Amino acid sequence: MRANEFRAWFFSGRDGEAAAVVMRVDGERVVVEATDGTVRESEPLTTVMMSEPFDHAPRLITLRSGGTLEVEEEGGRLARALARAGVAVSPIVQLRRWWPAVLVALAGLIALVSLAYLKGLPLAAHWVADRLPAGIEGRLGDQMLVALDRHYLGPSQFDAEWRERLARRFADAATKAAPGVPYRLEFRATSEESINAFALPGGVVIVLDGLVRFAGDEAAVLGVLGHELGHVAYRHSTRQVLQSVGVGMLAGMLWGDFSGTAASVPLVLGVLKYSRGFEREADDFAIAFLRANEISIEPFYDVLVRLVEREGQRGIATLPDFISTHPSLAERIEHVFKALDE
Amino acid sequence: MTTAPLVFTGRGGEYFRIWVVNLLLTVITAGLYSAWTKVRKAKYFAQNTRLDGHVFGYHGNPKAILRGRIIALVLLGAYTWGFQFSRVAGLVTLMVLCAAGPWLFMRSQQFKLGNTSFRGLRFGFDARVGEAYRIMLPILVLWFAPAVVTALTADEGWQLGLVGLLTTLAIPWMHHRLKAYQHGRAVYGDRSFAFLGARRKFYGVYLKGAGLVVLAVLLGTTVAFVIAWFRGPASQFPGTGFEAAIYGGIIVLPVYVFAWPFLAARLQQAVWTSTRLGDVRFRTEIKARALFKIVFKSVMLTLLTCGLYWPFAAVALARYRIECVRVDSELPLTAIAADLHGRPVAALGEGAADTFGLDLGL
Numbered sequence A: 001m002r003a004n005e006f007r008a009w010f011f012s013g014r015d016g017e018a019a020a021v022v023m024r025v026d027g028e029r030v031v032v033e034a035t036d037g038t039v040r041e042s043e044p045l046t047t048v049m050m051s052e053p054f055d056h057a058p059r060l061i062t063l064r065s066g067g068t069l070e071v072e073e074e075g076g077r078l079a080r081a082l083a084r085a086g087v088a089v090s091p092i093v094q095l096r097r098w099w100p101a102v103l104v105a106l107a108g109l110i111a112l113v114s115l116a117y118l119k120g121l122p123l124a125a126h127w128v129a130d131r132l133p134a135g136i137e138g139r140l141g142d143q144m145l146v147a148l149d150r151h152y153l154g155p156s157q158f159d160a161e162w163r164e165r166l167a168r169r170f171a172d173a174a175t176k177a178a179p180g181v182p183y184r185l186e187f188r189a190t191s192e193e194s195i196n197a198f199a200l201p202g203g204v205v206i207v208l209d210g211l212v213r214f215a216g217d218e219a220a221v222l223g224v225l226g227h228e229l230g231h232v233a234y235r236h237s238t239r240q241v242l243q244s245v246g247v248g249m250l251a252g253m254l255w256g257d258f259s260g261t262a263a264s265v266p267l268v269l270g271v272l273k274y275s276r277g278f279e280r281e282a283d284d285f286a287i288a289f290l291r292a293n294e295i296s297i298e299p300f301y302d303v304l305v306r307l308v309e310r311e312g313q314r315g316i317a318t319l320p321d322f323i324s325t326h327p328s329l330a331e332r333i334e335h336v337f338k339a340l341d342e
Numbered sequence B: 001m002t003t004a005p006l007v008f009t010g011r012g013g014e015y016f017r018i019w020v021v022n023l024l025l026t027v028i029t030a031g032l033y034s035a036w037t038k039v040r041k042a043k044y045f046a047q048n049t050r051l052d053g054h055v056f057g058y059h060g061n062p063k064a065i066l067r068g069r070i071i072a073l074v075l076l077g078a079y080t081w082g083f084q085f086s087r088v089a090g091l092v093t094l095m096v097l098c099a100a101g102p103w104l105f106m107r108s109q110q111f112k113l114g115n116t117s118f119r120g121l122r123f124g125f126d127a128r129v130g131e132a133y134r135i136m137l138p139i140l141v142l143w144f145a146p147a148v149v150t151a152l153t154a155d156e157g158w159q160l161g162l163v164g165l166l167t168t169l170a171i172p173w174m175h176h177r178l179k180a181y182q183h184g185r186a187v188y189g190d191r192s193f194a195f196l197g198a199r200r201k202f203y204g205v206y207l208k209g210a211g212l213v214v215l216a217v218l219l220g221t222t223v224a225f226v227i228a229w230f231r232g233p234a235s236q237f238p239g240t241g242f243e244a245a246i247y248g249g250i251i252v253l254p255v256y257v258f259a260w261p262f263l264a265a266r267l268q269q270a271v272w273t274s275t276r277l278g279d280v281r282f283r284t285e286i287k288a289r290a291l292f293k294i295v296f297k298s299v300m301l302t303l304l305t306c307g308l309y310w311p312f313a314a315v316a317l318a319r320y321r322i323e324c325v326r327v328d329s330e331l332p333l334t335a336i337a338a339d340l341h342g343r344p345v346a347a348l349g350e351g352a353a354d355t356f357g358l359d360l361g362l
Helices: A077-084 A091-097 A099-131 A134-151 A160-177 A209-215 A218-233 A236-255 A267-271 A276-292 A298-314 A326-341 B012-028 B034-047 B062-085 B087-114 B129-152 B158-184 B199-230 B241-273 B288-304 B310-323 B333-338
Strands: A005-011 A019-026 A029-034 A039-044 A059-062 A068-071 A184-189 A197-200 A204-208 B002-008 B049-051 B054-058 B116-118 B121-125 B186-188 B191-195 B275-277 B280-284 B325-329
Touching: A005 A077, A019 A039, A019 A068, A019 A077, A068 B054, A091 A099, A091 B012, A099 A236, A099 B012, A134 A184, A134 A197, A134 A204, A134 A236, A134 B062, A160 A184, A160 A218, A160 A276, A184 A209, A197 A218, A197 A236, A204 A209, A204 A218, A209 A218, A209 A298, A218 A236, A218 A276, A218 A298, A236 A276, A236 B012, A276 A298, A276 A326, A298 A326, B002 B310, B012 B034, B012 B310, B034 B049, B034 B054, B034 B062, B062 B087, B087 B116, B087 B121, B087 B129, B087 B186, B129 B158, B158 B186, B158 B191, B158 B199, B158 B241, B199 B241, B241 B275, B241 B280, B241 B288, B288 B310, B310 B325, B325 B333
Parallel strands: A184 A204
Antiparallel strands: A005 A019, A005 A068, A019 A029, A029 A039, A059 A068, A197 A204, B002 B049, B002 B325, B049 B054, B054 B116, B116 B121, B121 B186, B186 B191, B191 B275, B275 B280, B280 B325
């Protein structure tokens, strides 16, 4: 065998017979010769369709006649002969055949995915949330509330008169501090006296009896509600839902064949944990909210501090949403503390 | 009687390099390049699979796959979010899926098989629209029934329980119907495959599989409870989303690791032993225990390496599943193949199948 000759199998495409042939890369042509030396095919290299090279698989070369050649790589001998004949190798193939380049690509991939996760997704979620029709957000929140009511939440034990008074006071304060933020206040309780308050997409603000009792002071409750109103004003929960869908799609792109990924993203999971930035924004909103209504910030600050003390006793497993981002908790308290001085 | 095994020559390290470059390009192009990566991946696995010394080929057109993926993404989005939008939107989506589903499935089979070759001859799928609807419509209606009941009744009452139970009991029937259609209408060259039917076997496998699923869920739940107990009283609702996801994973993982290998191995045995191509018979020597070992190792190493082991796992899994297959025939395969003929591309409407390619993992 000369350097430009290769043992190959030839399939005509008309039947399944495998013919042993010699393939010659002859100048700019591919010539297929039968074992007796007769030329079966001869075609310019520019018109054949050549599969890309793999380490242990033969090349499949499709001719215009409909015939196919199956040629072994022979440890790179075929690739070298084709290169000499001027067949270009795509940059993607060159990249994936060279380990150092692959490692650089891996580093680039990790950097890009981190960037997409940390910056791209929040930006995209914000952009979509701002353009989402209010009706969709409302329905999303209502459906979550229905699901929560069915599985976790019960009616509030406080009497209707008291609830109405607090709701009215909050409504007045909200009108003064943040007019035009549409919200709906809901009172609920859980059997375990959970200390919690949270906001759902579309402006549903839920406050649990446990939190009201723990806060004690009405000004503190208003501070917490102001914090949740901040989540509503900035559409944090809608953005959070959208971000979790994005994370699902990103993960699907990396490890799955991205069908079914969106379906597997559980909706309720997404809303329950906010980023550090979201909490800080909501705290700032709460401070502005309290100031606008000339309510002292101290009771709100006091609730935060007491929750931290509780956290110390209980471990971090069971923190409510209201103070859910552990690493920034001290920072958040400090932040609110600064507002106390001003 | 001659027996030929399938041989797989792919390597984890080589596929890792392909995977990394594919992913980088996919992420840079915001997913658009994924259609091209799908073709490269399919070519890699096909050309590294040998039978009797010759390899398979894959010829799918990436643009057709991109079109198919856009269609699939729209339908998936509508299916996932339809009921969030409104009850009517959800029900309309289900109706659209029932109306288009059989045709899309038929086309996806045409695309997949029509673009696979062996010894210069294409496989194919003998697609008839009427038959596709007759086979698929009952499956789709049964599959969507629980969602329809949930949408139409106010609370999750006995109606949902009843319909859900019916659908669950029908899963082996649905799966078998789909496999019988896929294998029974497959074509190689000018010769048709035949599927003999294995409904009873499907029910047997699923019955044992269901037992394993229950055991796996029990195991996962126990582990989750022990962890939760060590972390202190879980009196606070709702905990964090991250935590809920971890607990969900602890419960789901044993199902994948223990129950899936059993179901996959036994169902492959049932499917292949029922498939014929003329006098050519197929069987697989796949074992649930060996498959379990591969899956367990893959899951553990993938978790430990933050996902980097994934391509190695894909190759290990493909190698085992492919190399278990045996092809039995009276005559040598070479003699049989020489007697096979190609057919004109237009015969089964495969030209039209190239307008878009759907890759359904069924």
